[in-house]
Structure formats: C-alpha cells, structure tokens
Amino acid sequence: MGTMNSPANVDRYVAVHDSAQFxxxxxxxxxxxxxxxxxxxxxxxxxxxxxxxxxxxxxxxxGGPMNVGLLFVLLSFAFVVTISAVYLRFARTRLDPLSEQIRADLEGDLR
Structure with missing residues (x-):
C-alpha cells in the first residue's frame, strides 16, 4: 500500500488552493x-x-393563543427553512459545477 502524501501531490493541492477557480x-x-x-x-x-x-x-x-411574539418565532423557523432551500439551490446551480470542475482537474491524472 502506498501513500498519497508525496511532495508532488501536496504541490498539486497547494496549486489548486491558490488557483483562480478555487x-x-x-x-x-x-x-x-x-x-x-x-x-x-x-x-x-x-x-x-x-x-x-x-x-x-x-x-x-x-386571535386565540397566537400573539405577535409567537408569530415572530414561527416566521423565524420558516425563514430558516427558506434560507436552507435557497442555499441548496444556490449550491446545486453555482457551487457544485465549479467544484466538480476543480475536482476533475485535480483528479484528472489519478483516473
């Protein structure tokens, strides 16, 4: 079993970290x-x-047991769900393609 910690591999990762894409x-x-x-x-x-x-x-x-404070807390939960959904879409459309391209460039020699 060999290790992947050769100086060439470390240099590749440093180069990716310093790249414009990353x-x-x-x-x-x-x-x-x-x-x-x-x-x-x-x-x-x-x-x-x-x-x-x-x-x-x-x-x-x-109305009923509902007041503005409770509505504020419930809206906060809805806000978290909305932000999470927006982030998932953002990651899928913007971040994932770029990260896949970086990964393909990095692992191109290993495949």
Whole structure:
C-alpha cells in the first residue's frame, strides 16, 4: 500500500488552493453565507430589540393563543427553512459545477 502524501501531490493541492477557480468558489460561497447571515441575524436582532424596548408590541393578540411574539418565532423557523432551500439551490446551480470542475482537474491524472 502506498501513500498519497508525496511532495508532488501536496504541490498539486497547494496549486489548486491558490488557483483562480478555487478562489472564485470560495468567494461565491462566502458571499452567500455573509448575506444569509446578515439577513437572519438582522431579523433576530430586530426581534430582540422589539422584545426589549417595545414588549407590548409582541404581546398583541392575533386571535386565540397566537400573539405577535409567537408569530415572530414561527416566521423565524420558516425563514430558516427558506434560507436552507435557497442555499441548496444556490449550491446545486453555482457551487457544485465549479467544484466538480476543480475536482476533475485535480483528479484528472489519478483516473
């Protein structure tokens, strides 16, 4: 059994890490993560600010046991599901093709 840790293989991985394709992949991934995080944490920050400084707003009844605060929490769950679905589509259409191309270039000599 041989190992794959030869200096030539290490150099190949370093070259891929420094390549423009890999940097574009990281840039696209990080841009999505940044905007999704800003939107979601902004939503939660808004909820915390409203609950802290305007608690009577969250206590307003909407019918039955439902109030604005509970609706806010339920919408947060829906928000997580929506962001996850959007990320899956983004990854499938933008990230996966680029990562498959990088992988094919990297493993081209090994196949």
């Amino acid at each position: 940097k574009a992949l990281r840039r696209q991934s990080n841009a999505f993560i940044l905007w999704a995080s800003v939107i979601f944490f902004g939503w939660w920050f808004l909820g915390c600010v409203l609950a802290t400084f305007v608690p009577e707003f969250f206590r307003q009844g909407l």
